Amino acid sequence: MDIAIRSVDKVSALSGAEFVPGDLAWSYLYRSPEGILERVDILDGEQEQLELEGPVVCRWSHRIKDRETSEAEEKRAALQSADEVFLSLFEETGEEDPAAAESRERLKFFLALQLQRKRILRPLGGRRFKHMPSGRELTVPDLEITPELLAGFQGEIGHMGMPR
Numbered sequence: 189m190d191i192a193i194r195s196v197d198k199v200s201a202l203s204g205a206e207f208v209p210g211d212l213a214w215s216y217l218y219r220s221p222e223g224i225l226e227r228v229d230i231l232d233g234e235q236e237q238l239e240l241e242g243p244v245v246c247r248w249s250h251r252i253k254d255r256e257t258s259e260a261e262e263k264r265a266a267l268q269s270a271d272e273v274f275l276s277l278f279e280e281t282g283e284e285d286p287a288a289a290e291s292r293e294r295l296k297f298f299l300a301l302q303l304q305r306k307r308i309l310r311p312l313g314g315r316r317f318k319h320m321p322s323g324r325e326l327t328v329p330d331l332e333i334t335p336e337l338l339a340g341f342q343g344e345i346g347h348m349g350m351p352r
Contacts, residue, residue: 191298191345193269194227196252201228202238211252217245217273217295219288225295225345243285245292248276271308274299275319278326293329294341300328 196213199206207213212232219242220226230238232249250272277296300317303309309317315328331337 191270191295191302193266193273195265195269196250197229200231200234202230202234205231207231207252209252209254212249213252214247214249215272216240216247218242219245219285219291219344223287223344225291243288245288245295246273246276246279248272248279267306267308270299270302271321274303275322275324291344294331294337294344296328297331298341300326 196207196215200213207229213229214232214235215227215229216238217225217227218240221242225245226242228238228240273295277292277299300309304311304317308320309326310320312318312325315330317326317328318324319326
């Protein structure tokens with residue numbers, strides 16, 4: 189199962205200002221009260237004004253690039269988004285919410301499977317992987333894949349791949 193993570197929105201979720209190439213944007217994944225992972229993108233400098241409806245699962249910053257148009261470029265951008273989300277899951281969020289921590293662990297697990305297939309992660313043994321672009325060694329949780337885990341996870345990530 190590939191996890192489709194949409195790329196950055198066209199406008200800031202907070203101010204409504206349009207993102208232009210070169211802008212620094214912050215992206216947040218948070219767990220809504222309904223238990224669904226939602227993504228918001230805002231301009232740098234708007235972080236203190238941001239109020240989310242639930243605990244932050246991960247956050248990362250990135251520079252806005254020109255919009256890709258070809259199918260190959262869109263696939264590359266989607267893979268890059270998945271990679272950015274994966275690495276951000278290993279950074280501290282400051283949140284202690286158990287549900288957000290569980291979401292973080294599930295995302296680490298499923299994104300690791302996807303990125304390993306794409307050869308972005310190389311297995312080192314056990315649950316340790318080497319992130320090839322950065323050289324970082326990361327430990328991913330070992331989860332038992334059950335129908336309940338898959339169904340719950342698919343419901344949780346339902347909106348992540350959908351553009352707004």
